[in-house]
Amino acid sequence: MAIRDAFGLAFSGATEAGFAPYGQAVRELQCFIGDPVKSVDRAIAQDPGFVMAHVFKGYLFGLATEPEATAVARTCHEAALPLAATTRERAHVSALGNLANGHWHQASGILRDIAIDFPLDAVALQVGHQVDFFTGNARMLRDRIARALPSWQADMPGYHAILGMQAFGLEEMAEYAQAERLGRTAVEIEPRDGWAQHAVAHVMEMQSRQRDGIAWMRTDPEAWTKESFLQVHNWWHLALFHYDLGETGEVLALYDGPIYGTRSTLALNMVDASAILWRLHLGGVDVGDRWTALAANWVPKASGSNYAFNDAHAMMAFVGAGLDAPARTLLEAQREAMLGGDDNAAFTRDVGHPLTLAIKAFGEGNYAETIRLIRPIRAIAHRFGGSHAQRDVIDLTLIEAALRVGDGALARALTTERSTARPDSPLSALFLRRAADLSEN
Secondary structure, eight states: OOEEOTTOOEETTOOHHHHHHHHHHHHHHHHTBSOHHHHHHHHHHHOTTOHHHHHHHHHHHHTTOOHHHHHHHHHHHHHHTTSOOOHHHHHHHHHHHHHHTTOHHHHHHHHHHHHHHOTTOHHHHHHHHHHHHHTTOHHHHHHHHHHHGGGOOTTSTTHHHHHHHHHHHHHHTTOHHHHHHHHHHHHHHOTTOHHHHHHHHHHHHHTTOHHHHHHHHHSOHHHHHTTBTTHHHHHHHHHHHHHHTTOHHHHHHHIIIIITTTOOOOHHHHHHHHHHHHHHHHTTOOOTTHHHHHHHHHGGGTTOOOOHHHHHHHHHHHHHHTOHHHHHHHHHHHHHHTTSSSHHHHHIIIIIHHHHHHHHHHHTTOHHHHHHHHGGGGGGGGGGOOOHHHHHHHHHHHHHHHHHHTOHHHHHHHHHHHHHHSTTOHHHHHHHHHHHHHHHO
């Protein structure tokens, strides 16, 4: 008989000995802690015919947005294809195949349907939620989980993760009060749930509650940093609160410490490093030679454009470090990517390429060109992924370009718009003062 989990879902090819490390891998991913790859590898070693173990490993690598990792995801898909599987598991194999081949939206749809039929399939929910994040689909970030939530009970394993995901989806849909309530509940249930911790941080970021955000992140950092592979991103959120308050010394200390002190070569971590240095760069803050080390780690990825969101952040580093050759290589890789048949072709064509060009133009002091390139993509920027907090850098770049080109009216209009969405932001207040100075002069 097939092994069944606590929710009654069958797992083909699994034994009790193989299912135990698989279950550990799932729990680790739900908190973003430990080493789920190592855990699922133990499951595969124990049960080579365990189809969902191969699929789960493929999901881990497919969501990494790294070319080398994507190749591993394809290998996992090939290993899963011939194995015995239930209808639900075959749908997972199909979802992985689409993800591994860059068809993010198709994978999203398959995972959506799995969760409709099996609302207690935690893997379908979490992987689908991550796909929604990488495709910038705020509506599905909320609704994918909302559809399943009534089937979950507080005493079920992993319930905290469902609440944390729902909290983030609600936040991205500007339903802040409910998002904060669910996020806090998730952290109370499982203090090590880094995604729920980050969902509450997002709420405070969007509401310009910087002091609340700093207190939230600093109250128990051990809980959300211990063995966490989301900790860099959560430290980045803390840095954002200090940045908006103009506390650049704190921002740089965080950058030199937990954000990029280890000089990670993982794109997900380098995105955060680029994003915080670029914000400082926009404000005219001297960051010393920090760009040099970061850009050096982006250089090997310049020719492998497979996720447009990463490309824009790589260009920030190249501009900051004054590296023209890899910047040109990156733009050429994007042009090639736009000829492809995967979803990244559209991510790049619609948003990624014009934004990457705009960042390069800003670095060259061509602020009018930066404005020309960014203005048409602002309303569709979600198409290339990320969160509202991450994509705020697009508006910050546009506002700063308007100020530097001397267009006080545009800068004031854009800042007023940002202030409406993020009330009481000290950074927006600074922009408005600068725009007013331009108008007076």
